[in-house]
Amino acid sequence: MPGSPQRPGSPQGSTPSALVTNGGKTTLTNRLVKALPNCCVVHQDDFFKPQDQIEVGEDGFKQWDVLDSLDMEAMVSTVRAWIENPVKFARSHGVNVTPGSREPSSQDTHILVIEGFLLYNYKPLIELFDLRYYLAVPYDECKRRRSYTVPDPPGLFDGHVWPMYLKHRKQMEDSGVDVVYLDGLKSRDELYNQVFEDIHNKLLNCS
Ligand SMILES: Nc1ncnc2c1ncn2[C@@H]1O[C@H](COP(=O)(O)OP(=O)(O)O)[C@@H](O)[C@H]1O
Numbered sequence: 001m002p003g004s005p006q007r008p009g010s011p012q013g014s015t016p017s018a019l020v021t022n023g024g025k026t027t028l029t030n031r032l033v034k035a036l037p038n039c040c041v042v043h044q045d046d047f048f049k050p051q052d053q054i055e056v057g058e059d060g061f062k063q064w065d066v067l068d069s070l071d072m073e074a075m076v077s078t079v080r081a082w083i084e085n086p087v088k089f090a091r092s093h094g095v096n097v098t099p100g101s102r103e104p105s106s107q108d109t110h111i112l113v114i115e116g117f118l119l120y121n122y123k124p125l126i127e128l129f130d131l132r133y134y135l136a137v138p139y140d141e142c143k144r145r146r147s148y149t150v151p152d153p154p155g156l157f158d159g160h161v162w163p164m165y166l167k168h169r170k171q172m173e174d175s176g177v178d179v180v181y182l183d184g185l186k187s188r189d190e191l192y193n194q195v196f197e198d199i200h201n202k203l204l205n206c207s
């Protein structure tokens with residue numbers, strides 16, 4: 001698997017899960033966060049700008065699926081806050097660290113799962129990952145799964161969401177960033193087992 005292992009000398013590992021919309025990122029992430037030790041999470045969706053700051057394109061659609069719709073600087077600052085002090089970050093986000101009576105130590109392994117649909121097209125963020133996963137599902141399945149409490153306006157998926165997905169995926173591939181592709185058509189259990197095992201081998205067994 002590509003992607004760099006834990007940074008030498010570092011007690012931490014950061015691990016994103018990604019990437020196509022409605023591919024199962026949140027589902028997988030939630031399971032990983034429960035199972036991994038000292039594990040925090042950052043969701044890219046929490047960094048969407050307010051509605052009124054989202055541009056309307058020439059196509060008439062609000063341009064949600066582009067980097068400009070996200071406050072990426074704030075997202076990177078949040079990730080950096082975790083890198084600087086994962087114990088403090090965990091505590092301030094209500095995550096239990098090192099279960100048991102022992103005091104948490106900076107030498108414990110800490111993991112940050114970063115989950116989002118546009119993680120590998122923003123250089124300052126790409127550089128912070130130790131492992132990168134790219135969860136993809138084909139067009140039909142993605143369209144079938146897509147459903148939000150506020151439904152998409154008619155035509156948004158075909159007119160904006162999917163074309164932007166293809167554009168960003170190509171951009172990422174052209175840039176040569178290393179990712180592990182995950183088949184989002186696999187069952188929830190299969191995906192979880194695959195990624196959990198991989199993280200265990202790459203980050204936990206070597207600490
Ligand atoms: N492996 C899977 N197989 C089938 N359906 C899935 C799988 N993972 C997630 N789903 C379903 O797909 C939809 C989108 O999942 P979600 O995890 O919210 O995706 P994302 O965070 O990538 O947008 C949800 O209805 C979820 O239950």
Ligand SMILES: NC(=O)c1ccc[n+]([C@@H]2O[C@H](COP(=O)(O)O)[C@@H](O)[C@H]2O)c1
Pocket residue numbers: 019020021022045048064065116117150151152153161
């Ligand atoms: N239609 C909306 O009001 C709205 C708002 C914010 C995000 N989104 C969507 O969220 C998606 C990204 O999040 P997920 O990958 O979790 O689905 C993007 O494809 C974007 O289109 C939609």
